[in-house]
Amino acid sequence: MNAPANTTAGIERLLEVMRRLRDPEGGCPWDIEQDFSTIAPYTIEEAYEVADAIARQDWADLEGELGDLLLQVVYHARMAEEAGLFDFERVAHAIAEKMIARHPHVFGKAEIEDSSAQRVAWEETKAAERARKAAARGGQPSVLDDVPLVLPSLTRAEKLQKRAARAGFDWKETAPVVAKIREELDEVEQAVAAGDLPGRHEEMGDLLFAVANLARHLGVDPETALRDANRKFERRFRAVEAAVAAEGRRCEEVGLDELDRHWDEVKRRER
Incomplete structure (x- = not known):
């Protein structure tokens, strides 16, 4: 691994590279034109690419992706x-x-028994920080403060639900959560039957929010679960495409029943 002689030297070199790129005289025209709002999407994208490299356990790729993410901070x-x-x-x-x-x-004299106690202390500290920020704004603090709007929607739903749960707004068991999902699904069906397009939109949102809540109660990260489901679907459908192609045909040329047969065969092989 080719690394700088020390961390400070590496950071200073990166800062100097960015200064050169943004230099109005002799810098890169594209880099000079950018502002916070135009760079923000790249920052989000690079964070996802870091997560992707970790999910693939591609440690060589992770090194490069972390550099790309660090560049965003420097930018x-x-x-x-x-x-x-x-x-x-x-x-x-x-x-x-x-x-x-x-x-x-760690840095003071406080004592914490285990990681659970640390999480409690962490949340108490963050709650105090939110209260100070709200006071500075002259507003009323809320447990929902500072949940970023740009988070993926499933992740944000989970975080909002966790915050509300700390205030006591939560079911203690999964049964009522499952019942809520059934209720929301019924309301989706009612909106569909009524031809209510805005209602479909709203009720589907409520259904997805309820599903995220069930995932939270089950200790499942909904964003990761859906990402894994996407990956599984992609893997299986590619296998279906390959099976159909091996017969000299394309998926568009066969019926759903035959595609389902190939799908079931792919699932059987995976088991």
């Missing part, structure tokens, strides 16, 4: 420095201070 920090807001050093200092404040059992 935003550079634009903020140009605008007189803050710089990379302040970003790094702030996160270090935050981690120290949130881990008094």
Whole structure:
């Protein structure tokens, strides 16, 4: 692994590369034109590519993807420095201070028995931070504050539900959650039968939200579960396509019954 002699040298070199790229005289025209809003989608994309490399356990790829994600942090920090807001050093200092404040059992004299107690202490610290932010805005703090709008919808649904659960707004068992899913499915069917297009949209959202809630109660991450289901579907459908192609035909040329037969055969082989 070819790494810089030390971390500081590597960071300084990256910061200098970004300064050159954004230099109005001699920099890259594309990089100079960008702003926070145009770069934000790339930041999200790079975070997903990091997660993808981890899911594939491709550690060589992960090294590169982490570099791409770090570049995004440097990019935003550079634009903020140009605008007189803050710089990379302040970003790094702030996160270090935050981690120290949130881990008094490591950097202070507090004692925490186990990881469960640590999670409780972590959430209490974050709740206090949200209260301070709300007070600074002159508003009423909410347990739902600071759940990012740009999160994938299933992930955001789960986080909203977790926050509400901490305030006592939650079922204690899974049975009523399952009943809620059936209720929402009935309402979807009613909207379909009535030809209510806006109603379909709303009721499907409620159904998906209820399904995310069941996943949370079962200890399943809904976003990861759906990602794995997507991957499984893709793998199986590609196998169906290959089986049909081996017969000298295309999927569009065969009926659903035959496609289902191939699908069942693929599932049987996987078992």
